[in-house]
């Protein structure tokens with residue numbers, strides 16, 4: 001019973017503030033257990049001291065001003081599906097849960113303006129009813145919020161056409177600073193780089209405007225190949241083919257497809273599989289292309305069934321890892337960027353070094369306009385030392401690693417964080433926003 005807790009209750013009321021242990025514990029966790037390294041470090045982390053569930057911007061600003069006055073850390077949260085421990089309040093304080101702010105404010109031609117707690121699945125359904133659709137979304141779209149995706153994710157289904165979050169997939173954001181009197185900023189253009197994938201360290205987003213694409217009818221396909229090399233060559237050709245509109249190209253080496261138990265009747269044994277979403281009517285072209293690389297079209301889900309059954313995308317991106325972990329709890333994964341010009345050689349070297357300790361799963365994307373083979377390889381986890389030995393080897397042959405076993409922004413998927421640190425000093429002068437997630441000098 002800290003003094004500030006009574007003050008906070010007085011200020012915001014029991015509609016907004018929650019102190020019970022069960023809620024605090026639940027909302028102080030995310031999917032960090034996904035990583036054996038993070039699980040080890042975070043499973044005994046103490047929960048937040050209190051939870052705020054604001055219903056509008058005014059209440060968000062009130063929580064931030066309150067935290068500033070009493071110097072209490074504030075860790076913001078969407079749905080908590082992030083898997084790097086991003087939403088875990090390392091130093092206690094307040095968890096600011098934005099899931100109640102879930103109004104779709106405006107859908108216009110080519111854009112949607114949303115409160116941050118809108119779930120991406122709800123958004124896509126609504127957009128599709130209006131003849132449009134989201135351009136990119138994570139495989140967790142059913143639960144994930146738009147604010148959590150922009151602040152803690154990177155890309156997903158659709159990234160093969162539209163790139164990741166940094167490629168124009170956020171148009172504008174409303175951001176609150178953590179100062180004595182929080183400022184309401186409307187951020188657009190280049191400045192957005194200081195907020196995309198920031199883990200809520202440089203400001204609290206309350207509203208986001210995202211671009212929409214015209215609605216496409218998607219056919220879901222599993223293409224099968226005798227070898228993984230063939231599936232990769234096919235995938236590269238399809239990725240580069242501008243005439244075939246697609247949303248997903250995910251090649252996986254055997255036995256990865258064997259982990260997808262709901263598909264066991266339709267997956268072919270000892271074959272590499274490529275999970276695809278392609279625009280209706282283009283299957284004949286894709287079939288010819290698959291055949292030219294020694295493969296064929298296996299399972300097909302017609303466009304009428306899109307989102308009405310479990311889809312192929314439910315086995316891609318980081319969901320591939322989830323199905324693998326369900327089959328064998330010793331599996332974990334990495335995030336890696338291979339070179340377009342030499343990925344075959346890089347794959348060969350890795351196989352020679354590690355054999356089936358590393359299993360390949362790629363996601364083809366367009367990054368900064370360029371077709372890029374990104375990889376979420378599965379790794380049989382032996383120890384932290386061994387994992388970092390594998391990471392070291394990847395890096396030694398020119399494969400870039402975006403480490404999914406750290407909650408520190410500087411070491412993860414974000415890349416250079418210099419301008420974000422400057423922004424943090426401006427927007428959060430007391431260093432109270434999600435402390436511990438970014439290394440910086442105050």
Ligand code: FAD
Pocket residue numbers: 030031034075076077078079080081082083086087098116137138139140143144145146147148149150151152153154155156157198199200201203204205206317318319322434
């Ligand atoms: P949360 O986990 O609640 O938050 C994520 C981070 O953003 C936290 O640091 C939080 O503090 C911060 N944050 C949340 N809301 C705000 C806000 N309004 N303002 C400022 N900061 C905020 N990610 C991908 O990019 N692509 C994938 O395909 C993908 N697949 C996944 C599959 C699985 C099985 C799992 C477990 C995770 C996957 N993820 C993926 C990670 C994660 O699910 C997504 O990034 C998701 O969009 C996060 O949304 P969320 O609402 O759950 O965010």
